[in-house]
Amino acid sequence: xxxxxxxxxxxxxxxxxxxxxxxxxxxxxxxxxxxxxxxxxxxxxxxxxxxxxxxxxxxxxxxxxxxxxxxxxxxxxxxxxxxxxxxxxxxxxxxxxxxxxxxxxxxxxxxxxxx
Amino acid sequence: xxxxxxxxxxxxxxxxxxxxxxxxxxxxxxxxxxxxxxxxxxxxxxxxxxxxxxxxxxxxxxxxxxxxxxxxxxxxxxxxxxxxxxxxxxxxxxxxxxxxxxxxxxxxx
Numbered sequence: 001x002x003x004x005x006x007x008x009x010x011x012x013x014x015x016x017x018x019x020x021x022x023x024x025x026x027x028x029x030x031x032x033x034x035x036x037x038x039x040x041x042x043x044x045x046x047x048x049x050x051x052x053x054x055x056x057x058x059x060x061x062x063x064x065x066x067x068x069x070x071x072x073x074x075x076x077x078x079x080x081x082x083x084x085x086x087x088x089x090x091x092x093x094x095x096x097x098x099x100x101x102x103x104x105x106x107x108x109x110x111x112x113x114x115x
Numbered sequence: 116x117x118x119x120x121x122x123x124x125x126x127x128x129x130x131x132x133x134x135x136x137x138x139x140x141x142x143x144x145x146x147x148x149x150x151x152x153x154x155x156x157x158x159x160x161x162x163x164x165x166x167x168x169x170x171x172x173x174x175x176x177x178x179x180x181x182x183x184x185x186x187x188x189x190x191x192x193x194x195x196x197x198x199x200x201x202x203x204x205x206x207x208x209x210x211x212x213x214x215x216x217x218x219x220x221x222x223x224x
Contacts, residue, residue, distance in 0.1 A: 034211065043216040044159070044202070093158050102147040104204075104212055106158040 002028050002098045006107030013084055014115055021079045021110045023050075023094030029074035030096035034104065035067075038091040050077040050094075084114040116141050119205050121215035129223050132193050136218045138203030139185045147206035148179055150188045152199045153217060159202055162188075193222045 003026040013019050023033055033050040048069055049057040056069035068080040081088055091111050095104040121138045128134045140148075148165035163170060165177040165186045176189040190197055203215035 044214045046211065046213075049211060091156070102206055103149055103161050103164060106160070109158045111156070 002026075002096070002101070002105040004094065004096050004105050004107040006094055006110055008110060009108060010111045010113075012113045012115065015085055016083055019081045019084055019112060021081075021092055021094075021112075023077045023079070023096070023107050025075045025096045025098075028096075028098035030077075030098070031074060033071060033077040033094055033096045035069065035077075035079050036093045036095065038093065038109075044093065047079075050079075052077075081112065084112070086114045088112065089114045118142060118213045119203055119215040121203050121218050123216050123218060125219040125221050127221045127223055128193050130193055130195060132222075133189065133191045134193055134220065135187055135189045136201055136203075136220075137185050137187050138215050138218075139183075140203075140205045140213075141184070142205070142207050143181075143184060145205045145207045147212075148186050149204040149206075149212075150175075150177055150186075151202040151204055151214075153202055154199050159204075159214075162201070190220075193220075195222050195224065198222045 005024045007022045031052045035047045036044040038044045047062045050069045050071040052071045058064045071077040093109040094107045097104050119140050150162040151159040152162045153159040165179045167179050169178045174191045178187045198221050200217040200219045202217045204212050206212045
C-alpha cells in the first residue's frame with residue numbers, strides 16, 4: 001500500500017499561536033490530498049480538499065482564513081491552524097490516493113492541544 | 116438523512132463469537148465502498164474494499180447490497196485484537212469520501 005506521513009504527531013501550543021502540520025506522500029505523487037478533523041467519539045469530518053498548484057476547497061463551515069492549506073508540491077500539503085484556540089484542539093488527519101486507486105491512505109494524524 | 120449511517124455500538128462480544136455490522140448510504144450513485152479499522156487515537160487503516168459480489172479475507176467478509184443501499188461486515192471467530200472502531204466509507208465517485216461515525220467493537224475474554 002501507499003505511505004502517507006504526517007508531522008508532527010503531537011503538538012501542544014498556547015492559545016493565539018499558529019501551528020503548521022505537514023502531510024507527505026512518500027512513495028507516490030498526489031495531486032489531491034484531504035484534511036480531516038476528528039473530535040473525541042465523533043467521526044472523521046472532511047475539512048478541505050488540497051489541490052496541488054491551486055487553492056484548496058473548503059467544506060461548509062470551515063474557515064479558510066483560519067485553516068490555511070498550501071499544496072506546493074505533488075508530495076507535500078501543509079495545514080496551518082492560525083491563532084489557535086482551545087476549541088481547535090482535535091485530531092487532524094490527512095489522506096491521499098495514488099493514481100488509479102479508489103481507497104484513501106491516511107497519515108498517522110496530528111494531535112493538537114491548545115492550552 | 117446522513118450520507119452514511121452506522122450504529123455506533125458498542126458491540127460487546129465474547130471471544131470466538133461472530134459479529135456483523137451494517138452501514139447504509141444515501142447516495143445511490145456511490146461507486147466505491149470500504150471498511151476501515153480505527154484503533155483508539157490512531158489513524159484509520161483500510162480493512163477491505165467491498166464489492167457487489169462480496170469479498171472475503173480470512174475471518175472477515177464484506178457484502179454490498181446496492182438495491183437496499185447498505186454494506187455489511189461480518190467477523191467470524193472474534194479475537195481480542197479485533198477490538199476497534201470499524202468505519203464504513205463511501206466514495207461517491209469524485210474521490211472525496213464520506214465516513215460513517217464508526218461502530219465500536221469490544222471483544223471480551
